[in-house]
Amino acid sequence: MKDLKKIHAQLIKTGLVNDIIAASRVLAFSASPAGDINYAYLVFTQIENPNLFAWNTIIRGFSQSSNPQIAISLFIDMLVDSSLQPERLTFPSVFKAYAQLGLACDGRQLHGRVVKMGLDCDPFIRNTIIYMYANCGLLCEAWRMFDEEIELDIVAWNSMVIGLAKCGEIDESRRLFNKMVSRNTVSWNSMISGYVRNGKFLEALELFQEMQVEKIRPSEFTMVSLLNACACLGAITQGKWIHDYILKQNFELNGILVTAIIDMYCKCGDVETALQVFRTSPNKGLSCWNAMILGLATNGCEQEAIQLFCKLESLSLEPDYVSFIGVLTACNHGGMVDKAEDYFSLMTEKYKIKPAIKHYSCMVDVLGNAGLLEEAEQLIKSMPINPDAIIWGSLLSACRKHGNVEMAKRAAKHVIELDPGESSGYVLMSNVYAATRKFEEAIKQRALMKGKQLEKKPGCSLIEVNGEVHEFISGGRLHPQAKQIYSILNELKLMLQ
Numbered sequence: 203m204k205d206l207k208k209i210h211a212q213l214i215k216t217g218l219v220n221d222i223i224a225a226s227r228v229l230a231f232s233a234s235p236a237g238d239i240n241y242a243y244l245v246f247t248q249i250e251n252p253n254l255f256a257w258n259t260i261i262r263g264f265s266q267s268s269n270p271q272i273a274i275s276l277f278i279d280m281l282v283d284s285s286l287q288p289e290r291l292t293f294p295s296v297f298k299a300y301a302q303l304g305l306a307c308d309g310r311q312l313h314g315r316v317v318k319m320g321l322d323c324d325p326f327i328r329n330t331i332i333y334m335y336a337n338c339g340l341l342c343e344a345w346r347m348f349d350e351e352i353e354l355d356i357v358a359w360n361s362m363v364i365g366l367a368k369c370g371e372i373d374e375s376r377r378l379f380n381k382m383v384s385r386n387t388v389s390w391n392s393m394i395s396g397y398v399r400n401g402k403f404l405e406a407l408e409l410f411q412e413m414q415v416e417k418i419r420p421s422e423f424t425m426v427s428l429l430n431a432c433a434c435l436g437a438i439t440q441g442k443w444i445h446d447y448i449l450k451q452n453f454e455l456n457g458i459l460v461t462a463i464i465d466m467y468c469k470c471g472d473v474e475t476a477l478q479v480f481r482t483s484p485n486k487g488l489s490c491w492n493a494m495i496l497g498l499a500t501n502g503c504e505q506e507a508i509q510l511f512c513k514l515e516s517l518s519l520e521p522d523y524v525s526f527i528g529v530l531t532a533c534n535h536g537g538m539v540d541k542a543e544d545y546f547s548l549m550t551e552k553y554k555i556k557p558a559i560k561h562y563s564c565m566v567d568v569l570g571n572a573g574l575l576e577e578a579e580q581l582i583k584s585m586p587i588n589p590d591a592i593i594w595g596s597l598l599s600a601c602r603k604h605g606n607v608e609m610a611k612r613a614a615k616h617v618i619e620l621d622p623g624e625s626s627g628y629v630l631m632s633n634v635y636a637a638t639r640k641f642e643e644a645i646k647q648r649a650l651m652k653g654k655q656l657e658k659k660p661g662c663s664l665i666e667v668n669g670e671v672h673e674f675i676s677g678g679r680l681h682p683q684a685k686q687i688y689s690i691l692n693e694l695k696l697m698l699q
């Protein structure tokens with residue numbers, strides 16, 4: 203951009219900037235991903251009579267920016283103030299802007315205009331319409347535009363795979379993926395990330411193995427999805443393999459990828475390796491610091507998490523709301539009530555960060571675990587945002603721990619009102635009564651739960667053995683080696699007696 207600005211200044215001095223072709227070239231570079239969209243807008247406003255190329259360029263630039271709503275505003279300006287009419291290269295950028303904003307319902311009107319102009323069968327326009335509907339969750343409309351039996355290009359297929367996965371239709375997404383005649387990196391990444399988004403982590407790892415067999419080079423986004431899958435499974439062997447693969451394949455270790463690596467190691471309990479990655483990374487963005495602080499906090503390294511937060515404060519990077527979730531979590535796990543209150547005040551007073559429900563949840567946990575139940579309840583009541591079932595559930599758990607039945611009743615009432623389809627309020631209240639030896643009341647809570655046909659979700663745990671992840675459900679006997687496992691457990695029980 204520095205060189206472009208020098209050229210632009212020379213064009214202004216010589217008067218060549220008034221030439222529409224020269225001005226359009228400056229505009230095109232400024233509006234590209236390598237340019238500066240705000241500078242592009244200044245260039246555009248200085249063009250006396252923008253031609254269609256100039257309008258299309260500035261609209262496309264903003265549709266790809268962090269302010270896609272400006273693309274729509276410019277499109278409306280073009281319709282109202284310009285003598286020019288949009289054509290086939292104009293519409294895709296506007297549909298992309300609607301997709302970015304999640305405004306497919308408004309995009310329908312533009313779709314109608316396109317149909318009237320007879321452009322709805324244009325492949326480029328049709329692809330962006332499919333993407334808009336699918337990305338915004340309007341699958342019926344997306345299916346109307348998408349026909350499996352006609353020859354659509356890979357972009358349309360990818361849009362449907364992404365949209366279906368995003369809406370939870372993961373099996374239908376996989377069916378389309380399997381039916382694709384040709385697939386590119388976007389196709390594979392979309393399916394893998396779709397599995398991760400829908401909690402099908404093993405399927406994501408299995409699909410990556412297929413991708414390796416097909417000799418398709420994965421993208422950075424594929425790697426991030428796979429690291430997230432390993433983190434959620436606690437599959438450190440696979441996670442380490444993926445980390446090694448990233449290094450061997452010379453992926454650029456940008457902030458997003460480094461953050462995913464740190465997060466994976468922390469969630470798998472290998473804090474030392476996470477710290478090593480953090481310390482040796484040349485590109486440590488704020489997200490890397492946040493992942494490391496939270497990882498230390500959740501792995502019993504509360505003091506180290508607080509020290510790292512203090513180091514962050516001393517640098518040019520400024521902590522954000524996620525940073526404070528990390529340090530408040532450290533205070534919660536370490537039982538440091540005074541420090542938690544200090545950091546909460548620091549967040550609101552010095553950094554002017556408006557507390558979110560997660561920050562309040564951390565504070566309620568800290569106060570509740572310390573037995574300061576009245577203060578915790580008062581904090582919930584004084585919140586400027588509506589409390590959710592999770593925060594009342596935290597207070598209810600604290601009441602169980604400290605045997606405060608009356609407050610537990612109030613908290614349970616809120617949990618049940620806010621989430622009537624969830625059994626946790628009844629289960630926790632039953633446990634409160636049982637802990638205080640009020641067994642009849644405990645039985646009543648279980649009966650109420652049964653009467654409403656609510657079931658407690660069984661606990662689930664995952665363990666990695668020789669690189670293979672095994673899932674166990676409380677009381678379940680579906681594991682192929684269940685008979686041997688229970689036999690050994692019974693022998694251990696007898697030995698302990």
